Amino acid sequence: xxxxxxxxxxxxxxxxxxSRRQRSIAIALALGVMVVLFFAVTLVKGPxxxxxxx
Numbered sequence: 001x002x003x004x005x006x007x008x009x010x011x012x013x014x015x016x017x018x019s020r021r022q023r024s025i026a027i028a029l030a031l032g033v034m035v036v037l038f039f040a041v042t043l044v045k046g047p048x049x050x051x052x053x054x
Contacts, residue, residue, distance in 0.1 A: 012020070
């Protein structure tokens with residue numbers, strides 16, 4: 001019962017972990033920019049956004 005337990009599955013290298021983190025940050029920033037853009041467009045259009053023909 002004194003066996004060493006190795007991690008199961010895929011073990012990423014430091015470079016791969018760094019790359020994954022940078023990609024996650026880039027995706028988060030892109031999403032944040034989109035949210036701000038949609039918010040800004042909504043503010044510019046004003047309440048006319050809700051007034052549309054049925």
